[in-house]
Amino acid sequence: MxxxxxxxxxxxxxxxxxxxxxxxxxxxxxxxxxxxxxxxxxxxxxxxxxxxxxxxxxxxxxxxxxxxxxxxxxxxxxxxxxxxxxxxxxxxxxxxxxxxxxxxxxxxxxxxxxxxxxxxxxxxxxxxxxxxxxxxxxxxxxxxxxxxxxxxxxxxxxxxxxxxxxDTIGLWYNKAIFEKAGVDLPTASWTWDDFDSAASAISKALKKDGIYGAGGGMDGQTTYYDTIFQAGGSVISGDGKTSGYDSAASQKGISFWTDLIASGGSPTIQQLTDTPAIQWFTSGKLGMLWSGSWSRTAVAESSIAKDANVAPLPTGEKQATVIHxxxxxxxxxxxxxxxxxxxxxxxxxxxxxxxxxxxxxxxxxxxxTQQTFVDSQPGVDLQVFIDATKYAQPYPVSKNTAAWAALETTILPDAFSGATPVADATKDLADQMNGLLAKE
Amino acid sequence: MTNSTTRTRLVPPNAAAPRVRRGGAAARRDGFWPWLFVLPLLSGIGVFYLWPIAQTAYFSFTEWGVFGGATWTGIANYTRLFADPQLYSALGNTLLYTAIVLLGIPIAVYIASLLNMPGLRFASFYRVLFFLPYVAMPTAVAMVWRIIFNGDFGILNYVLSFVGIDGPYWTSTPGFAMFAVAIVGLWSSFGFSMIILGAGLKNIPPELYEAAELDGATPWRRFRSVTVPLLTPSIFFVMIITIISSFQLFDLLYALLGSTNPILPKSMSLVYFFYSQGFVSNDKGYAAAIAMVIFVIIGIVTLLQFRLQKRWVNND
Known part of the structure; x- marks a missing residue:
């Protein structure tokens, strides 16, 4: 850990x-x-x-x-x-x-x-x-x-x-929490709306137990890159020269998380900083977790292993996940x-x-060659991660990825916490990112 | 000591030169021999300290690509740096941290003199207890404190809840994070200060206490008028060391807050600022300029302390 x-x-x-x-x-x-x-x-x-x-x-x-x-x-x-x-x-x-x-x-x-x-x-x-x-x-x-x-x-x-x-990203979920809250389990045909209402319903029903509906690591790969792609937006242009953050679609991808936190469906940014989402999930305090195939071991070794399963990420404008x-x-x-x-x-x-x-x-x-991985944990639909390669998009990079990735972690948390409106934060991020890309 | 008596004897009686001059004359007469003896040490300092400092100074005037290939850009890095609000926020954070950690020194003086009381049982045991945090690995220390500081499930907030206080998210709220780091810094540097001060206490002649006691001085008066004045050289030393190491705050901050903590940009120390520019954003020329600024600041602060020490340090 x-x-x-x-x-x-x-x-x-x-x-x-x-x-x-x-x-x-x-x-x-x-x-x-x-x-x-x-x-x-x-x-x-x-x-x-x-x-x-x-x-x-x-x-x-x-x-x-x-x-x-x-x-x-x-x-x-x-x-x-x-x-x-x-x-x-x-x-x-x-x-x-x-x-x-x-x-x-x-x-x-x-x-x-x-x-x-x-x-x-x-x-x-x-x-x-x-x-x-x-x-x-x-x-x-x-x-x-x-x-x-x-x-x-x-x-x-x-x-x-x-x-x-x-590795690709999937929606890990805890069956026991869904049953306790009386909410239907995630399916492959889930949309963003289905996901949002399930997350809020769980948070509302199980508030007294300190259980939240959904959460993620709030890093690009497991959360907002995926929703940006699902909304039809981009993080960086195909030629790696301009930022995609100022497009309306990308802003929708960011708002997805701002709205989820504001609705109480997810723990706050501070809560997720002090206790990472994977720990909320493996301690049975989180209904759904956006995370990668690599979380399989952590989930399998936790006390909620028998209740855990995985579904494809919900669909926005289209189905998408990051592959790396x-x-x-x-x-x-x-x-x-x-x-x-x-x-x-x-x-x-x-x-x-x-x-x-x-x-x-x-x-x-x-x-x-992936069958061994798929069979490695009976009862968990690991095939989801393999099928995701069909609609997966490459991890966004440029010549000096680290420079603008540092900007993301500086600017976006204020948007997620609601301190800065999403439109302002993404505009600021796009401007600064374009400045860095011009120097590459 | 035999060396200095020999030297004094050899000086001609008419050479009534001041002490400093006499030392200089001796050095000239001894030729290169003394240098030969310190050469192993000096070459180490030269290769591992002086040369890198010179290199860093040079690179701070260049734009340095990821894989080397520095190009001279004059003072561009410095003009950019002094206009960068991040520098001042990092400086402010570092000063705040240093100020809080310095508060540990008076406490260390007090505890050290308590431990030095004659007839105290288990004194070594207490000393070990206080010193342990200093020898523990900063990362390990940080891991434990993260659990203590955790906003939802931490021990600290649990204890606070008994007295009706709803504790904050210590390590993820901008105002609180620096305090949290500084408290851990104080706690882990405290043992070192205490050991040094304890050694200083042992050097105070017991006759002074006996004399003071005969004169009817209370324990508090003895502490204030005998212990503290005679301890000032040790206090001075501890202060210098504490300030320098506080200015170099990095590992504790990195491990306690975590590199993905969203408030990190607002809670950076100077060295973390250097690290993030040099090793995360690959802007090594700019990072070299930051390093030079840190170097100069520490130099000035230390120099100031040596100047000011004449006013309060008792060197007799």
Whole structure:
């Protein structure tokens, strides 16, 4: 709980899924010994010779996924026995400052994890090797991964990263609270109005127990990016040059949360700051929670596990959710690029990603490898998160995402608390964001 | 001490120069040898302190991209910085924090002298108790205090509810958050001040107390006229250290409020301001300018204290 309450990055929480990883270890050793990647690696492209001898580093931030990655590397070494892969884990909080220093001195790990908000900073500065050659040789096929994830790691038509895993957002709910309040359970056809009236009804009926209808982390990924997309708005224009916050649709996406809090359907911003929404939910004090697929572990380990289920997010003007996922990228400065690319290609294969999924590390990105995740918690409709890829939109980013993301957390809370009218806050945010984007 | 007597003896009798000059003369005569002995220390200071300070000073006049490549922009960072309201709010917050933490010193003086009373049993045990918060990790301390300060389910508000007070959301209300952080800061730096002051108390000759007692001084009078004046050098030292570390407030704030706390922009300290510009927004040249301003402010405050100390610190 320490991780999610300090909450410095939604992307890290996905790692909680990895806790089940150890269980799969025994099964894996028996199940995956058929040297799956030999055909992929020998299928042309500039695949290095099998006796290539090199030592490369694979940089990542999530310790809980290391078991699955070690298993991947073991398979990789069956093809390339002389490539030694050192897995280098740096905790989330220091991963990015460290990576920045390494990029400045051209000492990046040969292969490393990249996320959406940071990708263009590195891709735009030429620090990452494009995957063009691997794609044109047929070693990697972008069509195997959700379109939105390919787009996330593409600049001007050139793709730089291979999707490794993904997460989408869903509506977690507590059946017991719905029954107690006498409200109908969420369905896939729910609209914003259905959601709002259910949230208010629960808050009203169970006020004496201190139970609220709904809430979210009040960060972009799990809450207002989703509603902005559902309202038909945008956070940033397609070319990454202008802010989308001053459009009427985007303002509706923000008002969704202001209205929810004002109606009493959700705890206030202060309440959600002192006690994060996921804790309200897992303590049985919240009827519905907007959160990602990564919350599965936290929910499964909580006392409300047997009452929890998940539904698609309610529909506004249209159905939408944010999708985000980590990708593997090769450093442009790598001295062992051939070996690093061989590993990148291997990790992109269906077999490697299936292995990741089977070990419970993550939801793998390769289409059709997600069944293990879906089956991981009987009684909970986890298929929702997989189906969401059909209408998911990429996490909004630009060259220096962090700069304007900091503005969001400065300006929007005043709108959510009702201190500033939504129209003023979004106008202010759009103006300042456009100023920053002009400098990129 | 033998060194200084040797040196005095070697000085020719006609050299009635002031003490300072004499030291200078000695240094000249000793040549490079003394420097050789301090070289290991000096090189460490040079590489890890002086050179980075010079570098930071240089970068504060540049616009520095995410991956290096600084371009000279003159005083642009500074003109922008002094027009930035965030600087003044961060400075105000830092001063407020420092002022509250400084309140811990009088309390520490009082507690330290109580612990120093002759015949007090379990004195070491109490000392350990008071010192523990200082050695505890700030992050761990912050985690515990977050639970205490929690608005809906916190212990503090629960206790307040018994006396009919509806407690605020301590760490998520702009006015209260800085107080909450400062109270924890006071609590965790208190032990350090107390140990230093306790050592200072041990240096006060017991004869003075005996003499005062014979003269009929009450315990309060003895505390005021013997303990406090003779303790001023220790108090001065503790003050300098406390002020410098208060100006560097970062980890406690970061861990107690959380990096996603919506009131953070209104409750930033100077160093947090530096961090957010340099490491969150990737504006490293601007961050370097902030760092230089912090450096200069701490320098001025410390210098002022050394100037003012002559008026109240008893160095005899």
């Amino acid at each position: 320490l991780n999610s309450s300090s909450g410095s990055g939604a992307f890290r929480r996905r790692g909680l899924l990895g806790l089940v990883g150890a269980i799969g270890l025994a099964a894996l050793v028996a199940g995956c010994s058929t040297s799956p990647s030999a055909d992929t690696a020998s299928a042309g492209y500039t695949a290095p010779a099998k006796d290539l001898s090199a030592e490369i580093t694979y940089g990542l931030w999530d310790q809980t996924q290391v078991a699955a990655i070690d298993a991947n590397i073991k398979e990789f070494n069956k093809v390339y026995p002389d490539i030694k892969v050192n897995v280098n884990v740096t905790p989330w909080d220091s991963y990015w400052p460290k990576l920045q220093t390494q990029a400045s001195s051209n000492t990046l790990p040969d292969l490393f994890w990249m996320n959406g908000p940071n990708f263009q900073t590195y891709g735009g500065a030429g620090k990452i090797e494009p995957i063009t050659s691997e794609v044109s040789a047929g070693a990697i096929d972008p069509a195997n991964y959700p379109q939105a994830l390919d787009d996330l790691y593409t600049i001007d038509g050139t793709q730089y990263g291979v999707p490794k895993d993904f 996922g980590v990708s593997n990228v090769v450093a442009a400065s790598s001295k062992n690029k051939a070996a690093a690319q061989a590993l990148q290609v291997f990790l992109a294969s269906k077999e490697a990603q299936q292995q990741q999924g089977d070990m419970g590390a993550v939801i793998p990105a390769f289409n059709g």
